[in-house]
Amino acid sequence: MKINRTVEITWHVIFMATVIVLVFPIIYAVGMSFTPLEDAYNNVLNIIPLHPTLENYITFFDTLPVVKVTMNTFIIASVATVFKVLTSFLAAYAFVYFQFKGKEVLYFLLISTIFIPFTVTMIPNYLIVSDLGLLDSVWGVILPQLADAIGIFLITQSMRSIPISLIEVARLDNLGHGRIMKDIVLPLVRPAITSVGIWFFISSWNEFVWPVLILKTTENYTLPLALQMYISSEGGTNFTVAMAVSVITMIIPLLLYLTFQKYIIGTFTSSGIK
Amino acid sequence: MKEIKFEHVKKSYGDTEVVKDLNFTIKEGERLILLGPSGCGKSTTLRMIAGLEDITEGSLYMNGKKMNDVPSGKRNVAMVFQNYALYPHMTVKQNIIYGLRVRKLFKKDIQSRLDSVLDMLQLRGLEDRLPKDLSGGQRQRVALARATVKRSDFFLLDEPLSNLDAQLRVSARKELLKIHEMFKQTMVYVTHDQIEAMTFADRIALMYDGELQMLDTPTNVYHRPANVFTAKFIGTPPTNILEMDDHNGFVTIGEQSLELNDMWRKHIAERKTQNLLFGIRPEHIELSTTPFSNGFQGKVKYIENQGNSYSVYMDLEGKEVVALSENKHWHKGDIVYFRPMMERIHLFEKETGDSIGYPEELLDENDKNKEESRVLV
Structure with missing residues (x-):
């Protein structure tokens, strides 16, 4: 018993330390976003603002069309997410339940694209987007994101864990692929789809390098681009405003996570097939 | 004529022949057991009837019609799988009636079929549970119920009782008999358990290495084995x-x-x-x-x-x-x-x-029937 208690305490200490390390920057950012710049320089580690102010947020809203920028970010992330989840689901279904020539080779080729570094495709993609006349447009940011095999891979894995007999029962009931997809496969891979969707959304939301190449006018900026305006040499560093932008940037992914939290956890706990 | 007829049916995966030249007829309304050791091709044979496996060579007739290229859903078969294959996200009731709803039956008809099967298989009170909240025996009964409500001409079972303990098997067998008495479907039942075969079958089709070894009544399979394999496998x-x-x-x-x-x-x-x-x-x-x-x-x-x-x-x-x-x-x-x-x-x-x-002196009534029912291999 004594040993168990010691082990338990040790683990709790480790967990608490991990949580503090993970949460501290967020709390710090929130605190700083309500602190005047002078205070911030004087009391660097003060989490709770001495003279709380909305000044930083006001500066941000004054210098940039914040609503437009947020909308840009949201449109890019949503379109990419919805499109990728949908195509990944359909492709995975085909890879798992259809028999066709060259299936293994095609799947292998698709999956191997995951390992191509972004820097390799950056220039060709830029030239294509430029030829399409999509420079400085949200569609130019969205387009290259759509081709992504990781979703196919993850959803395929999840679908493969569905016993084939479930699909066979459906076939004996004369169900077409549409019904099988909608009524049987989709509900069973929903946790995987949700996790993949959230991942797509957040990674697109946080995307920096590609939008920076494509987007020129502040009107068309995304939130991560707005953020760098306050921490780069050209704008002069105003890091309390940068913290305010960070907080705004965090809000939507955080809300999304809180909404779908149970599905994300469900991904790890759901088996229950048998 | 709800009979199933195999004519020179073969099945191979690449170069491996898993079913070699099957020729036999399953009679309308009979309970035929496909018996044999693992890997003998009995499940493949059943799945060919269901249309879940393609037939490599030969012809399969059901109801007198050639079925080789007819999709599963149009063969009028119901099937019970070894792992039950219940939809984990649907309740017992949804599992049972899902197939009927797809077929767009009248609500009243669906309800009456559901009611009768719930009573017959003692599933009352479990309608709203998910499969994960059921015991093995209950899941098995739900799987039976789902196959029964279809009221198909052909009822296929792939080792339906092998995940149950000995006592549950006996009661499940009784339920199967009850279902068969009521609907008189042509039942094809795969098992490797000879006791199950002996107690349940009208006729046993014993398979080994992709070939039919003997097709006869349980009595004859036991007393008049057609070959050494049959004699050693049974008993x-x-x-x-x-x-x-x-x-x-x-x-x-x-x-x-x-x-x-x-x-x-x-x-x-x-x-x-x-x-x-x-x-x-x-x-x-x-x-x-x-x-x-x-x-x-x-x-x-x-x-x-x-x-x-x-x-x-x-x-x-x-x-x-x-x-x-x-x-x-x-x-x-x-x-x-x-x-x-x-x-x-x-x-x-x-x-x-x-x-x-066997010498003439030993032949009895059973053996005389045998001449009609037996298919020599």
Whole structure:
């Protein structure tokens, strides 16, 4: 018993330390976003603002069309997410339940694209987007994101864990692929789809390098681009405003996570097939 | 004519032939059991009927129509899977009626079918549970219910009871019989369990290595095995098979020999068969502590307790023979005298393993029926 208690305490200490390390920057950012710049320089580690102010947020809203920028970010992330989840689901279904020539080779080729570094495709993609006349447009940011095999891979894995007999029962009931997809496969891979969707959304939301190449006018900026305006040499560093932008940037992914939290956890706990 | 007919049906995966030239007919409304060891092709055969496996060669007829290229959903079959294959995200009720809803049956009709099956399989009160909240026996009944409500002409079962414990199996078998009595579907049932086959089947189709070994009633499969494989597969412990080099009407093992009676001698003579194998079931051997006038002498090697009887394994001139005894007074190392019951022996051709048949005197009603029902392989 004594040993168990010691082990338990040790683990709790480790967990608490991990949580503090993970949460501290967020709390710090929130605190700083309500602190005047002078205070911030004087009391660097003060989490709770001495003279709380909305000044930083006001500066941000004054210098940039914040609503437009947020909308840009949201449109890019949503379109990419919805499109990728949908195509990944359909492709995975085909890879798992259809028999066709060259299936293994095609799947292998698709999956191997995951390992191509972004820097390799950056220039060709830029030239294509430029030829399409999509420079400085949200569609130019969205387009290259759509081709992504990781979703196919993850959803395929999840679908493969569905016993084939479930699909066979459906076939004996004369169900077409549409019904099988909608009524049987989709509900069973929903946790995987949700996790993949959230991942797509957040990674697109946080995307920096590609939008920076494509987007020129502040009107068309995304939130991560707005953020760098306050921490780069050209704008002069105003890091309390940068913290305010960070907080705004965090809000939507955080809300999304809180909404779908149970599905994300469900991904790890759901088996229950048998 | 809800019959199923196989005509030279073959199935291969690449170069591996898993089903070789099947030719037989499953009669309308009968309970046919496909029996055999693992990997014998019985499940593949069932899945070909269901349309879940393509037929490589030959023709499959159901209801008199060629079915090779008809999709599963149009074959009018219901199937129960070994793992039950219940939809984990649907409740018991949704699982049972999902197929009916897809077929767009009237609500009233669906409800009445649901009600009757819930009562028949004692699933009342479980309608709103998810499969994960059910016990193994309950899941199995839901799977049965889902197949039953379809009221298909053909009812296929792939080892439906193998995940249940012994007691549940008995009650599940009764439920299956009840379903069959009520709807008289043509039932094809795959199992590797010979007890299940014996108790449930109208006829047993015994398969081995992709080939049909025997198709007959349980009684005949037991008493009139068509070949050595059948004799050894059916019955526990398996039939003793002894080489019988001397064909002058004697079974000679080492220094000892047993004289066949006139009836058998005549039968062998008529067949002009040379090399023979001699088969006798353990339950058809008499044991004694005193010598028989026409019998063997052996030594007890070990005893297995079967509950209601004992399997006595004996050494006969270096060969092992097993007999069943109700007495437990046998001990390792005992000298034991034994005698096969002459009217219960089986003789097979050594070359092919096929039975040479039985003398006229032994044939009874069953054997006469057999001529009609039996399909020689």
